[in-house]
Amino acid sequence: MQDFASAAMVRLLVRAMAAHGLVPPPPPPVADGLAASHVPLAYKRSVVEAVLHQGGLGTLLQLAQRVDLLAGDPVHRALLGASSPPELMARWQRLERYVHSRHQVSITASIPGELALRHHARPGVPEEPHPTESLAVLGVLVGASQALDVRGLRVEIGAPEAAGHRVNLRMEAPVATPAELHAQLAPLAAQKLLGHWTLHWEHHDSNAPTTPTQQPQPATHLCDALPWPPLAHQLARHVLQDPAALHTVDALAQHTGLARRSLQRALTESGLSCRHIVTEARARVAAQWLLESPHGLAEIGFACGFADQPHFTREFARHVGLTPARYRQAFAGECMAEPQKLSI
Template structure:
C-alpha cells in the first residue's frame, strides 16, 4: 500500500465521472466509503489507469464532470464559493497542502481571464504524469464551470485539451515532462459566481450576542471566507474604517482579529461536528485550519476537548431520532 494520499472527495467525483462517461465501474470503489477525508494514493492511480484503459487518454480531462453531481458536498461548496477563478485555484492549492498531496499546482502568471499554471511534485523525482495532470485539470475545469465562468479553454503548452481533447495529439506527448505548463483562459459569464450561503451560520453565531453591528458585519465577513480569511486590512476596508480603528475597537471589547477568526472557526467546526458525519480532516479544511494538528490543538484550547471527543459527546449519533441540533449551545 502507498503511504501517500489523495482526496476522498476528489475520488468520489472521479468515480461519478466514470458513470457520466459510461465507463465500467472501478471494482475498488468500496475503499472510498470509509469515514476518511483521504484515500491511499494507489486507489487514485488505479482509477486513472482504469479510465485510460477503457476510455482512452482523451477521456481523462472529462472525468471531472462528476463534480456536477456533488454540488452539495461541503468541499465542493467551499472551493466553488471563491470570488473568482484565481481564488478558486488558490483554494484548491490549500486542499492539496491539507491532504499532503505529493503534486501541487502553482500559479506562475495571471491576468484578466487567464492563468498560467504548472503541476509539479513537491520533491525531485515525483513529477505527475500527463494522465494525472489531465485528471486534475479536468476537475478544475468542472469547478470553474460550476462557479460560472464561460468559454473556458485549457492548453498544455500549445495543445488545446479542453473542452475537446484530441486523442492522437495527446498520445504523442511524453508521459512525464517536468517543464510542461498549462494555460487556462475564460471570459466572464452572465451567470453570477456561486457563493456559499452563510445565513444559517451567521444567525446561529449571533444568538444571544450583544455585539454591535460593525462586529457582526466583521464576523459575517470572516464566516464567508473561513478557507482564505481576509487580512485585517481587507476586513477594515470592507467595513470602511482604518486598520488602526478596527484593531482599537476590537481591543476595547477584549478581542483581537486573530482571536475572532479562531472563534469563528471553532464555532463552525462545532456545528459540523454536531450536525454531520464529515471526517475530521475535511471539517478542519472547511474551517480554514492549516492542518489536522492545528485543528485539534486550536479547537481543544477554545472548547476544552478535542474535536473527536466533542463529536462523541454531542454528535448526531448521541441523540435518538436524528434531526437538527442547531439549537444546542455552541462553544464559548
Template sequence: MSDFASEAMLRLVRAGLQRQGLAADGPPAVRSAHVPLADKRTWLDRLWQAHGPDVIVRLGEAVHGMDDEPLLLALSLARDPPDLLQRWQRLERFVHSRHRVRVSQPEPGLLRLRHVSLDPLRPPTPAEDLLVFGFLVALCEYLRTPGVQARPIGQPVWSRSQRAWRSPVWPDDVSSWELRWQARPESPLTEPGPATPEGWVAHLQARLAADPGRGWTVDALAREAASSPRTLQRRLADQGLSFTQLLAKARLAGAARLLAADSMPTAQVGYVCGFADQAHFTRQFKRHTAMTPGLYRSEFAPRLG
C-alpha cells in the first residue's frame, strides 16, 4: 500500500527547506513512498547538526503555500485545534505510524501534547519531535485559529507567538508541548430544518457529505441540525433510518465520487472519507458495492484517450 502520509510529508519537507533556502539539504531520494526510519533519522540528524533545531521546527510553515495538497485539504476542514488533533491521530492510526501524539485538554483553549513511540525502546528523536510539532502548530495557524502560541512544557516563554518562532535555547526534552489559542465560545445553532421529513434527512446528508472525515457523533450531528440527540434519533427512526446508516452512506458516497473522478490514492480516499484504516475501507466498500475500491476505480474512473 502506498503510504500517502509519507508522500505528503516529503513534499511538505522539501517545500519547507526551499522556503528557507536549503533545497539541496532535502531528504534522500527513494523509489517508494515510504522512507525507511533509519534513513529519515540519519537525514534529520544531519540537518540538525548542520543548521540547528530552528530549521527543523520551521519546516511546517510550508503548509501556508500548499493549498492544493490533498492531505492538507482534508485536515483544513477541522473546526479548531482539538478537532485537528483528532484528525491527526486518526491519520496516525490509519497509516499505522510507529509514533503517536497523545493529547489532553485541561481547559478550553489549551492542549497538552506528547509525542511518543509505540516501541518504548525506540522513542522519537528530538528532531522528529520538532518536525511533528512544527507541522501541528503551522496547521493550527492554517485553520486561521486566533492567538496560537506554543512551547515545550516547562519553558518560561512561548517559542511560537504571533505567527513567528523565537530562537530559544531548546531544552533537551522537546517531546511534550503546550498549545494555546483564543477559544471561541460555541453558539447554539438556530437554523430551521426543512419542512418535510425527506428534506430534513437530505439536510443531514448534506452536512455529513460536506466533511465525511470528521469524527461525527449523534451529539455533533444533532447540533448541526439544531436538534437534541434524542429528537434526531427519533426522527431518523420514523424514516426507518439510523445515525450509523446515514453516516456510512455519506462516507461511501464520498469515496465513490473520489474514486471515480480523482487520481487520489485509494488509501488517501479512505482516510479523507473517515474510514478507520485501509482494511476497513476496503471491507466496507466491497460490502456495499461488491467491488474493492481499486476495482471500482478501474471500472468507473475516466480513461484518457
C-alpha cells in the first residue's frame, strides 16, 4: 500500500519555492495533482529534498512559514480561524486525525504563553517522521501563529532533557538568515532532535477574539433565505463566521446570552435544534467549496467542521440529498470536472 501525505503542506512548499526563486519538482502523476487532499508520500519527500538541496534547513523552515500562500485553501481558512496558539494546535491535531496523518503533534506540557510539543509517529506506525518533515510542520505552525498576530513568538528546538543541544529562535524581526539557521539546525537534525519544540509567546488575559488579517471573509449569508426565526439566523451567521470551530450547545448559548435550556426550548418551539442549525450551516459552506474550488473532499470536510470523512459524507447527504462527491459531480460544471492544473 502506498503511503500518502497532506497535499496542503506540499502545496505550501511548492508555492513557496516558486515565490523564492527555487525550482520545485514536477507535479505528482495523479489525476488531480496537488488539488487533491493527499499526494504520494514520496512526492512530499522529493519536495523537501529539493528545498534542502537548493537552500538548506534554514530555507525549509522559512518557506514552511509562508502560510499566506495557502490563502483560498479550506485548510488555511480553518487554521487561521483560531484565536491563540493553543486553539491553533487543537485545530491542527484535528486536521491530523481527519486526514489520517501517519505522524502527529502532541502537547507534552502547557502553561499560559508556552506549549511544549513533540512530533512523532502515531501508534502502530513503525517509522518516525524524518527530522526535515518535523521542521516543515514546525514552520507551518510558526507561520500560522504569526498570521494570528501572536506577539513575542520564539521557539526552542530540541528535547528538554538534551541540555546544550537546543536552539532558541526568535521569530520576529530581525530573524536569522537561512544560512545562519542551517548552521544552528544541522546538529539537531543529525541527532534527530528537530521534532521537539517549545513555543513561547506573550500571553494576555483577555477573552476578546482576534481577527487575523489574512482570514478570508466568511460567507455569513448562506442561511439567510431559510424560513427560520431571528434567533436561528443569529446562530447560523455565528457558525458561518468560523464553521471549523467547536460549536457546542454551551458555546452557542454563551454567544446568544441565553441559558442552555432557554436556548434549546426557544429553538424547539420552531422545530429546530442547535445541531440542525450548525450542520445546515456547515453543509452550505461545504457545498460552496465543492462548487467553487478544486480542493479535495477531506480538506473541505475538515474546514467545514465535520469530525471525519464518514461524518461529512453522512451529514452532507442528510441535509443536501447527495454525497459530497455526487454533489460536486452533478453540479460543479465542466470547468470543475476537468483535472486541475497546479497553480503556483
